[in-house]
Amino acid sequence: MNEARLMPLTDEDQTLHAFRFVTNPSAKVFSYTLPTGTVHHFQIRPPHSSLDIISESEVTTHRHDPIERLANCMEDNGFYYSGAIWSRYCEYLMPTPRVQLNEEIDAIARTARRAAYLPNSTTAFLLSLNTTLHQMVAYRTGVTDVHTSALQVLEKKEGVCQDYAHLMIAVCRQSGIPSRYVSGYLYNGQDSDALKAEQDGHESNFDIPNLHTGEERFGSRSSSNLLGADAMHAWVECLLPDGKWHGFDPTNDLLTNQHYIKVHYGRDYADAVPLRGMFRGITSAPPYVGVSVTEI
Amino acid sequence: MALFDRYQTDGFYDEMFQPDGQPRPHYRRLYQRIRAMSGEDFRRRCQLADLTLVNQGITFAVYGNEEGVEKAFPFDLIPRIIPAEEWDHIELGLKQRLVALNLFLYDVYHDQKILNDGVVPRELVLGAANYRREFQGADPPHGIYVHICGSDLIRDGEGVLRVLEDNLRTPSGVSYVLENRIILTRVMPQLFRDMSVKPVDHYPVALLKNLRALAPAHCAGSEPTIGLLTPGVYNSAYFEHSFLAQQLGIQLVEGRDLFVDDNQVFMKTTRGPQRLDVIYRRVDDDFLDPMVFRQDSVLGVPGLINAYRAGNVALANSIGTGVADDKVIYAYVPRIIKYYLGEEAIIPNVDTFLAWQPSDYSYIMNNLDKLVIKAANESGGYGMLIGPQSTRAEQAEFADKIRANPRNYIAQPLIALSRSPAMIGDNFEGRHVDLRPYILYGVDDITIIPGGLTRVALRKGSYVVNSSQGGGSKDTWVLPGEGYAGNAGAMQKADEIMSALSLFQHQRQEQSEFGSISTQMGVQ
Numbered sequence: 001m002n003e004a005r006l007m008p009l010t011d012e013d014q015t016l017h018a019f020r021f022v023t024n025p026s027a028k029v030f031s032y033t034l035p036t037g038t039v040h041h042f043q044i045r046p047p048h049s050s051l052d053i054i055s056e057s058e059v060t061t062h063r064h065d066p067i068e069r070l071a072n073c074m075e076d077n078g079f080y081y082s083g084a085i086w087s088r089y090c091e092y093l094m095p096t097p098r099v100q101l102n103e104e105i106d107a108i109a110r111t112a113r114r115a116a117y118l119p120n121s122t123t124a125f126l127l128s129l130n131t132t133l134h135q136m137v138a139y140r141t142g143v144t145d146v147h148t149s150a151l152q153v154l155e156k157k158e159g160v161c162q163d164y165a166h167l168m169i170a171v172c173r174q175s176g177i178p179s180r181y182v183s184g185y186l187y188n189g190q191d192s193d194a195l196k197a198e199q200d201g202h203e204s205n206f207d208i209p210n211l212h213t214g215e216e217r218f219g220s221r222s223s224s225n226l227l228g229a230d231a232m233h234a235w236v237e238c239l240l241p242d243g244k245w246h247g248f249d250p251t252n253d254l255l256t257n258q259h260y261i262k263v264h265y266g267r268d269y270a271d272a273v274p275l276r277g278m279f280r281g282i283t284s285a286p287p288y289v290g291v292s293v294t295e296i
Numbered sequence: 297m298a299l300f301d302r303y304q305t306d307g308f309y310d311e312m313f314q315p316d317g318q319p320r321p322h323y324r325r326l327y328q329r330i331r332a333m334s335g336e337d338f339r340r341r342c343q344l345a346d347l348t349l350v351n352q353g354i355t356f357a358v359y360g361n362e363e364g365v366e367k368a369f370p371f372d373l374i375p376r377i378i379p380a381e382e383w384d385h386i387e388l389g390l391k392q393r394l395v396a397l398n399l400f401l402y403d404v405y406h407d408q409k410i411l412n413d414g415v416v417p418r419e420l421v422l423g424a425a426n427y428r429r430e431f432q433g434a435d436p437p438h439g440i441y442v443h444i445c446g447s448d449l450i451r452d453g454e455g456v457l458r459v460l461e462d463n464l465r466t467p468s469g470v471s472y473v474l475e476n477r478i479i480l481t482r483v484m485p486q487l488f489r490d491m492s493v494k495p496v497d498h499y500p501v502a503l504l505k506n507l508r509a510l511a512p513a514h515c516a517g518s519e520p521t522i523g524l525l526t527p528g529v530y531n532s533a534y535f536e537h538s539f540l541a542q543q544l545g546i547q548l549v550e551g552r553d554l555f556v557d558d559n560q561v562f563m564k565t566t567r568g569p570q571r572l573d574v575i576y577r578r579v580d581d582d583f584l585d586p587m588v589f590r591q592d593s594v595l596g597v598p599g600l601i602n603a604y605r606a607g608n609v610a611l612a613n614s615i616g617t618g619v620a621d622d623k624v625i626y627a628y629v630p631r632i633i634k635y636y637l638g639e640e641a642i643i644p645n646v647d648t649f650l651a652w653q654p655s656d657y658s659y660i661m662n663n664l665d666k667l668v669i670k671a672a673n674e675s676g677g678y679g680m681l682i683g684p685q686s687t688r689a690e691q692a693e694f695a696d697k698i699r700a701n702p703r704n705y706i707a708q709p710l711i712a713l714s715r716s717p718a719m720i721g722d723n724f725e726g727r728h729v730d731l732r733p734y735i736l737y738g739v740d741d742i743t744i745i746p747g748g749l750t751r752v753a754l755r756k757g758s759y760v761v762n763s764s765q766g767g768g769s770k771d772t773w774v775l776p777g778e779g780y781a782g783n784a785g786a787m788q789k790a791d792e793i794m795s796a797l798s799l800f801q802h803q804r805q806e807q808s809e810f811g812s813i814s815t816q817m818g819v820q
Contacts, residue, residue: 001556001598001599003587028558028559030602030606032434032605032606034432034433041599041602043556043559043599045557086419087414087417087419090418090422090423091418091422094419094422094423271429276587277587278586278587278591
């Protein structure tokens with residue numbers, strides 16, 4: 001039995017044209033839509049020795065130049081002091097088991113604030129924070145898992161995209177900036193002007209076994225130039241003084257642009273788990289995950 | 297000396313007696329009948345009732361008690377009487393409250409207007425332990441979230457009835473209401489003589505009717521298959537689960553008896569899988585579906601929530617109702633009623649201080665020895681501090697807990713709960729009581745069985761009525777209004793015959809059952 005959060009969203013930055021979700025052995029797939037994205041779920045009762053899940057989507061992204069967008073919100077104008085922010089966005093300001101708020105987190109905020117090129121500008125602070133985290137945490141797979149919290153990442157100073165994201169979210173929330181976790185795909189093409197991207201062949205495969213319940217993680221591995229591009233990627237969205245959500249990718253020290261395809265968002269990883277499920281049998285090989293995004 | 301001669305009200309509001317020691321008008325007839333009995337006769341009937349409880353296995357389980365898991369639920373024979381006019385008031389108030397709470401739940405899981413309007417702070421709802429984000433936007437059948445509700449009412453020192461808490465998840469206790477009535481009519485039939493006590497035995501029929509009405513579309517007029525989902529024999533309310541399943545004539549199932557295939561729920565039977573259409577679940581959200589909630593749970597059914605979301609099976613109660621019986625949200629219920637219905641609450645709340653509010657926080661911390669402190673999401677009398685009856689060490693422990701998590705604590709003044717006479721040893725003594733009526737929210741109407749469960753704190757001076765904390769129960773009578781007069785003479789005669797007969801049969805049955813127990817013990 002599995003639940004997948006793999007279908008890209010349609011919003012003002014991207015449009016989903018086609019989506020295909022198939023499994024082998026085949027199963028009847030059901031889906032429902034939440035405010036934060038779409039969930040597909042299916043179940044295979046007969047015994048099987050392997051499971052392939054293939055999801056393909058065709059998406060057009062039309063995100064404007066992220067730098068230009070930020071230009072509109074360099075001034076805070078008291079935005080974050082309004083009580084309305086807390087009451088409207090408290091979900092994205094409260095701690096979670098993976099995103100704890102404390103003094104250590106606050107220390108990172110102070111470092112990033114000192115390094116920001118404009119004082120008293122939240123946007124400048126976030127740009128600085130994006131860079132700070134990118135430099136502070138080393139990208140390394142296998143040292144963290146899906147349960148790793150922001151504080152643990154801070155201790156280890158290494159991790160993968162969701163660890164960068166959780167840490168950035170913690171610093172933002174500690175500083176009163178609403179922030180949310182985004183999972184999605186990243187196009188790792190050569191042509192940075194490409195406006196169209198296609199993701200295909202997202203596969204996972206796990207062998208069956210002893211009553212095992214758990215989340216199947218899609219780890220990220222480094223690729224030629226962008227980190228996290230050949231697996232499910234994760235980044236952060238922060239609410240800026242223009243009242244809109246803006247994407248920051250601390251793993252790559254980038255602002256999200258037209259190469260980022262948004263799939264699901266939430267308070268932290270737990271709300272946007274790409275694939276979780278349970279099976280009965282003996283645990284063996286970890287799932288294999290592959291993501292490829294091509295321009296069409 | 298006649299019964300009640302030494303009875304003292306000790307300055308508390310007494311359900312049965314006025315401050316001058318005279319019985320209240322609606323208790324007068326009962327008072328006379330009990331006074332007509334000898335102490336010996338009364339005690340003998342108490343023993344009969346106790347024996348019936350044991351023989352019928354009317355028990356509940358106490359967690360963390362080494363003496364044994366199953367205990368009989370003590371039953372006190374003096375009924376608690378609610379006059380007709382007061383019951384009308386209670387009924388109206390409870391209906392108003394449940395309608396508003398259902399509207400609140402629908403709103404919280406859909407548009408969140410009440411949060412956007414700032415009537416209830418968003419963080420309290422979204423941060424509530426029992427808020428189910430996973431269920432946002434899902435549509436339960438007919439928009440009903442709470443099908444079965446048990447709200448606890450108390451009477452304060454001034455005689456005002458107040459709502460102490462709402463139980464909107466899996467309220468228990470109704471089986472005792474039904475059993476208490478059966479036992480009392482058997483051991484003291486003469487009390488009921490021309491009293492026209494409103495019956496309670498239609499509860500299973502009303503509940504079954506409501507559950508049937510929830511049948512998903514695929515049933516299309518045919519009889520739905522209904523199951524009561526229990527966590528199993530170790531649950532404190534297992535007796536009730538099996539009792540209700542039997543009374544309703546529905547299947548008693550555990551999670552391991554069910555499976556989901558093709559987004560539909562099936563029951564494993566000796567004749568192969570049988571589709572289940574409606575589930576009266578007595579398993580908490582957390583344990584209902586390991587795919588969605590707690591992954592370590594083995595009590596639930598993987599895939600159940602998705603099947604429910606798709607409308608292939610109905611659940612009563614729905615998912616996420618606990619957000620509305622959170623003790624912090626409780627403080628907002630009068631505002632919730634006003635918001636959705638434009639009315640004042642008919643039954644008032646108990647004044648409540650919220651530790652998350654800075655102004656209340658310091659008041660609570662400075663008055664731990666005077667207030668009752670409650671954790672927001674505990675029930676059954678656990679996680680609670682009764683300030684005036686606590687030690688300094690206990691107060692310090694709670695101060696730490698509140699400091700660590702203010703959101704999770706509320707405080708209320710200690711209400712001098714009303715008392716009612718209870719047989720303690722060989723005498724009647726005043727003991728504190730509350731009242732839990734059971735409210736059934738059906739597709740067409742709301743049904744409340746007259747009365748409910750009166751719980752009584754049998755320990756002297758105790759304010760905690762929960763069965764897990766040494767509480768017992770009473771039969772609860774609602775009397776008809778003024779102007780009701782049956783054919784007294786004829787009914788009295790018929791009653792006398794019936795009561796003599798039933799008491800006789802009862803004694804005989806008890807004796808024979810008792811005999812068989814002795815034999816067994818002899819063999820051991």
